[in-house]
Amino acid sequence: MSLSLNQWTTRQWSLPEAVDGCVRHGLEAIGLWREKVAETGLAESVKLVRAAGLRVSSLCRGGFLTTGDPTAYAQALEDNRRAIDEAAELEAGCLVLVVGGLPGVKPGEALPASGFTRDLAGARERVAEALSELAPYAGERGVKLALEPLHPIYCPDRAVLSTLGQALELSLPYPEEQVGVVVDTFHVWWDPRLFEDVARAGNRIASYQVCDYLHPLPEDILLGRGMMGDGVIDFRPITRAVQAAGYAGDVEVEIFNADIWAADADEVVATMKTRYEEVVLP
């Protein structure tokens, strides 16, 4: 296992700065975000990570596939195909999919007065349908889709995929090279079936992401992700379980946190390296 910087942790850095930061801090891998890749340009991003000798541990993110509107659904599929193309160019370890919430509920926004649906089961079915469209496309391009279950707190607006077990079930109809799952400690630490499902996931584990779960959560719950050691998660048993399941890939640190984004990014990476040794590695 090797430490990777998910570039959203140092969102204050552009892609070239993050690549440079990884090299300076002796990291071998980086997790990229599409927004940042677009800012620098895909071809230039590919050139930079290759020149730096970095692996792209993941590309974040595709998904948001639950809409019931046919036009929006077609657009979402098309956008996901572009994300797959980008992941192929970047030779990313996987494309992370955040599948989307209840149709009509916009991430982080209040419920609209009308035009949203509470049909959770239907939204979940739509994800399975979309996957049947996208998995073969990804397979042809050698890209692995990584289904990311999100903490149930994000079920209304970001991901109707709420547990590792549920993600695993969704992945089973496809070859392991086409569809895997993400184990992100923030999202799954509470799950009573976690260790059983990590073992069951085995080679389906496409990405292991770590960050802590802060308590209490800040008002903007999206920013409740903290530096490892600052929250309530006991990382070592999870890391051991992921290893025992056969995962030998990169360990991405992905933190969304206003204080960390306001800090000196070099210090953030230095702290991340220390904490990784202190609390994440078994």
Add this chain to the structure above:
Amino acid sequence: MSLSLNQWTTRQWSLPEAVDGCVRHGLEAIGLWREKVAETGLAESVKLVRAAGLRVSSLCRGGFLTTGDPTAYAQALEDNRRAIDEAAELEAGCLVLVVGGLPGVKPGEALPASGFTRDLAGARERVAEALSELAPYAGERGVKLALEPLHPIYCPDRAVLSTLGQALELSLPYPEEQVGVVVDTFHVWWDPRLFEDVARAGNRIASYQVCDYLHPLPEDILLGRGMMGDGVIDFRPITRAVQAAGYAGDVEVEIFNADIWAADADEVVATMKTRYEEVVLP
């Protein structure tokens, strides 16, 4: 199934006022809270609910059993035995147990600098141990303990019991009359295994509580419970599943919500009755 007012929904009312409110609004049952019972006195509370001809659908609540400190643990067990005694006196349908969070993490407070533990598995084992102490005591007094899984957002500080499936597993070593589970829509609506676990729970369902899940949650996440219809939950399929599992008891409306507590309690009960018909009943 019959509608019951959990008195925390109209927390602005004392116990005598809530009993009176139930009678005026034609309800047959009430869910009581220990704090309110203590305020009025146990004997007087018993007298009032009997005179009013009300069933006590549940007593809230026992629990908070995860501490690793022997003295505090003994005190917690003792307090739970008192709660069982009170439930027996009140002839409550069940005593709801909110099992407690990570040892040393106080509900709603920031993590202490030291003196808390991240040992989630250990905390869960302690709940199982405590249950083995309390279940026989409850059984002797004819009280059913109702294990309440709380939404994973409360795992750090209120309940390491996070899913219905997990609650069910904990209950299985005991007779159905001694240990059951609570299905509270707010806590379980997102669970991909909900319908399977409700069916599996069958006669173990000791209480069905309803309230909506607001989105976005308010800053104090404890108060994210809303009037049915004001949030994202599709109640009817859950009600149908609970009925199909064999539950024919009371349906308690339990809402923690600053606006509702500031409103006229009679209007709250009237709205609750309407919404129950409109969105909860199949």
